[in-house]
Amino acid sequence: MPVTVRVVDPVEWSTDSVRLTRYAFQPSPAELDTERELVRAKTYARFSRTHVLYEDGAARATAMVWRMRQHVRGRLLPMGGIGGVATDPAARRGGRARTLLTAVLADMRDQGQVVSTLYPFRPSFYERFGYAGLAQERRVRIAPAALLPLLRLDLPGEVTLHRQTEVAGEIQRFETELAARVPGMAVYDDPDGELLATQTPEWAAVARLDGRVTGYLRYTITEHGADLDAHRFLYRDPVTRSLLLAWVARHTDQVASAVLPLPPGETPETWTADADLTVETKVAPMTDAAPMARILSVAGLAGIDAGPGELTVRVDDPLIGGVYSLSGGGTLTVTPGGTPTAELTGHGLAALVYGALDPAELALRGYGSVDEPAAATLRSLFPATTSHLVAHF
Ligand SMILES: CC(C)(COP(=O)(O)OP(=O)(O)OC[C@H]1O[C@@H](n2cnc3c(N)ncnc32)[C@H](O)[C@@H]1OP(=O)(O)O)[C@@H](O)C(=O)NCCC(=O)NCCS
Incomplete structure (x- = not known):
């Protein structure tokens, strides 16, 4: 059976690749709106390369590589972020993902990427491809009431609330600046935040000191009385951290808990006196994988x-x-x-x-x-x- 692995164009992405990733990652069965997918494909194609393995002309497996940059010991290196690895269920456990990844690794290197990272479905699978495990992100679950004392502080700066799609450029530029200072941090090669602007809307509480973005909190409110669930909690300095935590405190009579990702070394127990919190690290195959990294050059x-x-x-x-x-x-x-x-x-x-x-x-x-x-x-x-x-x- 003739097998080929190649980089696909947006039209093929919106049919061949999406059919496989939809089945693998989304609730299904669901209708596929190929016209809408084509619009998405055209944007994504500027920031990524999608590979498809074809057998006799039929798409059997796919993987996507995002063009990113990652802070590795003081330098921002070109990085390939692998995602959306999926094989047709009828073709699984026959070595297709393996064949595809071998081609993807060589392609990333040929594209000048120096390192690669991913969130594995099973670390032992990627270990055989030369990836090593990195630390898992920790999260703090905290009752916003514990943060109320921060509202009484005379903090400089301000926090304003937006949809993340409206401030995507500003956020992206801030993240890129921050990545130069945070070991391991990766950002898309997307200086104006075009990718972020296409994502599902979330809230962005943006902190500014002297008019300059110094941090932000990106989150959803899951339900009244439930969680403020943050996907980004980034800050340049402790004053900005306090500004953002004071923003969280304002949700005391709205949500029971705020769940915030933590950078390594952060100690939420020191944020206020009388804190009631839990620091969580969950690692589980498929749903809560710790990241892995590989050297390509x-x-x-x-x-x-x-x-x-x-x-x-x-x-x-x-x-x-x-x-x-x-x-x-x-x-x-x-x-x-x-x-x-x-x-x-x-x-x-x-x-x-x-x-x-x-x-x-x-x-x-x-x-x-x-x-x-x-x-x-x-x-x-x-x-x-x-x-x-x-x-x-
Ligand atoms: C994860 C996934 C992509 C793997 O694809 P696949 O094509 O089945 O992968 P492979 O066949 O190359 O390897 C999978 C396993 O099958 C084994 N395998 C390979 N050839 C085989 C064969 N001829 N007979 C039996 N098993 C075989 C591999 O050794 C591997 O198992 P191991 O790691 O325990 O050794 C696929 O299961 C999938 O689409 N899952 C849903 C989406 C997902 O979770 N994606 C990953 C997140 S990004």
């Missing part, structure tokens, strides 16, 4: 922050396999070749670059073979850190 990592040290590693990986001499002491220099003193798999390298695992753990996980002196150098080159991807796709 070792040379492309040059220039990221790296501590002192020099080491030659052999990377065993179908995409980025080879011998590389790495040296730090400020920023990373990558030179091909040398005599290797450590062995890493693709996910082993990803786990170190993203700061997710200590070098001593690599051998235990089957991610490499690193003796103690090499582990010490790698620990110095790539100190432990926590990535906060922020974007969901």
Whole structure:
């Protein structure tokens, strides 16, 4: 049976790809409005590439890659954000997703993407494609009444309420600015927020100090008496955080709880005295996956922050396999070749670059073979850190 994998155009997206993703991700059966999908496809095509696996001309599997940029140790690197991976139910468990992903990985690298991230349906599946797990986002569930003391503070700045679609450009520009400061944060290559403007409307409470956006809260109210459910809670500084929390406090007699995503290291128990809150981290296949990341080009990592040290590693990986001499002491220099003193798999390298695992753990996980002196150098080159991807796709 002739099998081809190729990047599709908006017309094919609105029929072939959407038919598969609708079945996989939406309540169904449902009618497919191909004209509406075509409009969406034309916008998406400017920010993504969609791949379809065809067998005898019939679409059997699909995957989408968003063009994004991600903060990796001080640099915003070109990143491919994989989403919408789906196989026709009749064709599942026959290796189609595997064939498709192999093609997608090579395509991302050829497009100049240096790293890739995704939210896996099952991490062990993507582990075999060289992806390493990153930390899961934590959320705080807090009764807004606990935040009422913040309303009595004399805070500078203001918060205004909008539909996120109306302020998409401003929000997107703020996120891009913030990504330069937040390790692991990813943003779409969409400087004017066109993609955000096409998404389902949500509320955006935008905080400004001296007229400049310094943070925002994007949320829905699930029901009167239920939750204020935030999908973004981003702020540049603690004053902006307090401004946004004071906004949440105004919902005391409207919702029972606010659920807010937290950046690593945030301690909501210190926000006010007498707080009544729970910090939650749920990880579950399909519905609440922790993100994963992969390196697509070792040379492309040059220039990221790296501590002192020099080491030659052999990377065993179908995409980025080879011998590389790495040296730090400020920023990373990558030179091909040398005599290797450590062995890493693709996910082993990803786990170190993203700061997710200590070098001593690599051998235990089957991610490499690193003796103690090499582990010490790698620990110095790539100190432990926590990535906060922020974007969901
Ligand atoms: C997840 C999904 C895309 C997988 O697609 P698929 O084409 O079935 O994937 P593959 O066949 O390549 O691999 C799936 C499993 O089948 C196994 N498999 C591959 N070839 C096989 C064969 N000939 N016989 C039996 N099993 C096989 C694979 O090994 C893999 O299992 P494992 O990871 O335990 O080893 C598909 O189940 C789907 O569309 N699910 C709904 C949507 C979804 O959840 N998407 C992912 C979120 S982005």
